Amino acid sequence: MSSRTLCLHLRIWRQESAQAPGGFCDYTLESVSADLSLLEALDQLNEQLITAGERPVSMEHDCREGICGSCGFLVNGQAHGPRAATSVCQLYLRQFSSGERLTLEPWRAAAFPLVQDLAVDRSALDRLIAAGGYCSVNTGQAADGNAMLVGAEQARSAFDTATCIGCGACVASCRNASASLFVAAKLAHLGQLPQGQPERARRARAMQQQMGQEGFGSCSSHLECEAVCPQEISADWISWMHREERRSAG
């Protein structure tokens, strides 16, 4: 921890609603503590705006510890900002130098309509899960959890893909606005476990189909998704998913 403060120039996309016109506005925070997160700096800006009688900047956030997937916008064109494997709520100002200019914009993808300012609607991701991202088991019908052995490595690998927080950064950073990394992560999570096997092929087909319906583009292997994913989900799983598709088709 330091007691350093810095001056930040913020260029923020302001748009009252999807229908209203939008544009950038410039703001300056004169001396903010370097120990604050970027979202906390925006809180500070918002208090200033409110006190001045202006509308504060809308942004999604909740847990502020990198786990809920609510937050997310582009910082200088990068989803979740410059730090690897970090969601924007975990971006701390000590990362920046005084006088720096940050441009903040919402995710841009046809499947994610704008709500206001930096907030977008990502319910399309929920509909992808509803299409098949689950194991069909009713409550009370489960067998002993130890009856099916799952090797430690296998459990870990499934876990690594299960950690996707549904933030949508992969979509926002993909030039085709594809949700491939999100879908691949779910297919790989369930597809690597014995519980996920009975519905494996159906799941892959249904989620792929839903992706098309929601208006997500297709994957052309630019791997930007992997670079911005705060959970470091590997794009190798997209290749794995393509093999799944061939498998489920054949």
Add this chain to the structure above:
Amino acid sequence: MSGLPDAQLPGGPLPQAWQHCKEGLPLVSPQRKRQLRLLVVGSGLAGASAAATLAEQGYQVRLLSFHDSPRRAHSVAAQGGINAARPRAADGDSISRLFADTVRGGDFRAREAGCWRLAEISSGIIDQCVAQGVPFAREYGGSLATRNFGGALVSRTFYARGQTGQQLLYGAYQALMRQVAAGRVELLCRRDVLEIITVEGVARGVVARHLISGELEVHTAQAVLLASGGYSNVYFLSTNALKSNASAIWRAHRQGALLANPCFTQIHPTCIPSGDAYQSKLTLMSESLRNDGRVWLPLQPADPRPPAEIPEQERDYFLERLYPAYGNMVPRDLASRRARELCQAGHGVGPGGRSVYLDLRDAISSQGASTIESRYGNLLQMYERITGEDPYTTPLRIYPAPHYTMGGLWVDYRLMSSIPGLFVLGEANFSEHGANRLGASALMQGLADGYFIAPLTVTAWLAGHATPAIAADHPACREARARAAGRIAALLQVAGPRPVDAFHRELGAVMIERCGISRDAAGLRAGLAEVAALEQRFHAEVRLPGTAAGPNPELEKALRLEDFFGLAQLMLRDALAREESCGAHFREEHQTADGEARRDDSRFAHIAAWEHRGGADPVRHAEPLRFTSLEPSARSYR
């Protein structure tokens, strides 16, 4: 209301009680279920699991949640793990041991029948979650792995690295989305429930604000289930997600639901300490770190040296010194209190001397950095991001922070509040945790409520009470809607100079000072006056930009804070009335010579359930607690 409703506690021996109760519960035919609509508020572990299960059974379920997606509910943040008694374990664990740990952990302020049932159901929860694909940690041979957790001497905590809550929530969320796809659950996200609708004392619906359009909606049903989570955010800085709120339970309280034990707030000992005034939250470091981390402070007050330069003999491993049997694994209230005392005595480290060291050095040198990384990697990474310090080379700094609220709406054994037809699940109810929740048992309780208890007990209630849902223009709906609209209009009209957060920060400061790790009568009385004054200032000086139409995050916050003011005063009152020290509630007037809590079983072996009385003072009812299976004993971890 006169006194307390019947708690519906089962008679007979504890081990068969739930089974007996279940067998006696009436059923509803599948055809009728299809005609009945249930409202579930909240899609955390408790709400999502209940909604999914009730939908599987054939009910029409409508789920309202504040978040944009059920996957974001605060449950996602739980790190450490979930307890379950799997009697096959070689360390001798059993249902009765988990039961005993829960009752003792709660300092004999929980109902034993509920605690037994929780322990009994726990194993089935793990099975259910495994079947859904929750990737729990496994042993190399493929069986489920467990670890130790604070307050317990057996290894019964199941986990998925440091993200157990996330994985359990995704399991419940996926089960829920399956029902959404099947058309059995209607999912209404971005809805803020602001009022409960009752007709002749029975819960019949809710009023919610659509967070995008700003419209006030009326939703009616045959029964309402609140699973809206805890209220630690009353302290402003807490480990809870920022949107966690008390609105749904507080509005229900104002409609007649009793609120139980509001003063029992768990303060978690291992959080990243606070720094700047604009800091918005405190982040928990899972207490599982205490398995490998040793807690210490320099013996010399205000020691300026960096930790590495402080030799072994000048370090005070105070938990190991004071509690040799449990050492760093003592329950949360003890660890928190001891840390605070030593910091107040000048031994604290970090900014303002407000933290203690949690040191992984010995574990890293004996087990290797990679083992520690595989256990706690994501936590340590999070710590590094927030503080800018490397926990592999320098000890973590931690300090206690409000974390979990054991209080909540009073419910009977069947999870029904004192408003018939209003059920309360998960952290929103006052639950089985007594005065101090045992680590890793909130996840267990949320899922027990949602998957296994409410689906049966809600059915039983509907079997005897289902009448058609009321129409949205019923006078009770119009009244409730008018109440919500009136509050919104009043807030928007103030047009004072100060933003909502400024008031929330002040409220938090009062609450942590007056009703935090320890309390005394004078402080609590002063706190009551301070909160009342602050509430008045809020209503005179708050400034909300914008209007009621369209998205208005400041209005959302203001409504939440308005409810917190009421709740905060009830918390202070409850703390003042409970003249004993128990669990997380430490009254300085009631302690032993060596600074341990002194419970008063002759006067306070009860649940305090508060009744709202319009303009008058709330009334405190007491539900006596009886212990047939465990002799109430002083909690001793020395």
